[in-house]
Amino acid sequence: MSGARDEETAGTAIGADRDERSGGVGPHGGTAGAASSDPGDRGPELAAIWAEARDRVIGSEGTMPWHVPEDMALFKRETTGFPVVMGRATWESFPERFRPLPHRTNIVLSRGAPEEGEERGGAWWFRSLDAALELAARSPGGTERIWIIGGASLYERVLDAVGLPAVRGGRLSRVLLTRLDAAVPGDRRAPALGEEWSARPVGSGVDERARLAGDDGALTPHPVPYRFLDVRRGR
Numbered sequence: 037m038s039g040a041r042d043e044e045t046a047g048t049a050i051g052a053d054r055d056e057r058s059g060g061v062g063p064h065g066g067t068a069g070a071a072s073s074d075p076g077d078r079g080p081e082l083a084a085i086w087a088e089a090r091d092r093v094i095g096s097e098g099t100m101p102w103h104v105p106e107d108m109a110l111f112k113r114e115t116t117g118f119p120v121v122m123g124r125a126t127w128e129s130f131p132e133r134f135r136p137l138p139h140r141t142n143i144v145l146s147r148g149a150p151e152e153g154e155e156r157g158g159a160w161w162f163r164s165l166d167a168a169l170e171l172a173a174r175s176p177g178g179t180e181r182i183w184i185i186g187g188a189s190l191y192e193r194v195l196d197a198v199g200l201p202a203v204r205g206g207r208l209s210r211v212l213l214t215r216l217d218a219a220v221p222g223d224r225r226a227p228a229l230g231e232e233w234s235a236r237p238v239g240s241g242v243d244e245r246a247r248l249a250g251d252d253g254a255l256t257p258h259p260v261p262y263r264f265l266d267v268r269r270g271r
């Protein structure tokens with residue numbers, strides 16, 4: 037079982053209708069609107085990215101109960117060049133040879149980190165989300181977009197948070213969601229997105245190279261239908 041979106045084997049094929057750069061998926065992508073005179077409209081977009089199987093399962097026993105190269109390619113393409121913020125368990129789910137995630141400022145949250153933050157193992161460690169976002173906004177790519185990359189506790193923490201520092205509108209405004217049409221065992225779930233969120237399909241297919249975990253956790257080959265959804269706050 038792979039603990040992370042194992043980028044080495046991700047390949048390059050992704051949804052054909054996606055922009056090549058800057059996370060711009062269709063007309064919502066890019067920084068349009070950032071020039072408003074309303075201070076709340078300034079700053080980087082705060083976006084989350086996750087892949088969920090049926091019943092919103094995103095993890096099992098500290099790892100991801102699947103290997104879906106099409107989704108890994110999406111994750112790599114979208115997050116490269118931008119800061120990524122994650123919880124300690126997600127950091128630890130990456131095999132050591134894959135961390136820090138390259139070409140991204142890696143920021144890890146842990147209550148054990150010092151107040152002022154510290155650099156350790158190629159990542160920046162902070163104990164508060166606010167401090168993590170402040171650093172992210174000053175990191176390469178961070179004036180445009182900051183990605184929340186998991187896990188479940190961090191998605192839950194940011195989903196409905198308001199008044200977050202340094203980010204546009206003070207809150208999470210976007211989720212780039214991969215829906216896997218597969219039933220897998222899991223002990224971590226993504227938060228439910230309420231009616232204030234609008235999803236737009238931006239890609240779909242069947243990943244013939246996918247592998248899924250069974251009840252024993254072992255991965256076995258299994259083609260997986262997937263959909264990429266660009267989900268925005270607002271209707």
Ligand SMILES: NC(=O)c1ccc[n+]([C@@H]2O[C@H](COP(=O)([O-])OP(=O)(O)OC[C@H]3O[C@@H](n4cnc5c(N)ncnc54)[C@H](OP(=O)(O)O)[C@@H]3O)[C@@H](O)[C@H]2O)c1
Nearest residue numbers: 086087095098099100123124125126146147186187188189
């Ligand atoms: N499917 C996907 O797209 C996806 C993406 C990412 C992760 N995952 C999966 O999700 C699972 C991990 O999720 P998880 O919820 O168990 O763990 P997590 O959110 O990755 O990490 C939890 C830890 O992060 C720290 N933390 C989180 N929020 C914090 C905050 N606001 N302030 C300070 N510290 C904070 C705490 O560390 P301390 O205990 O050190 O204080 C906490 O115990 C794994 O199975 C992983 O494979 C799936």
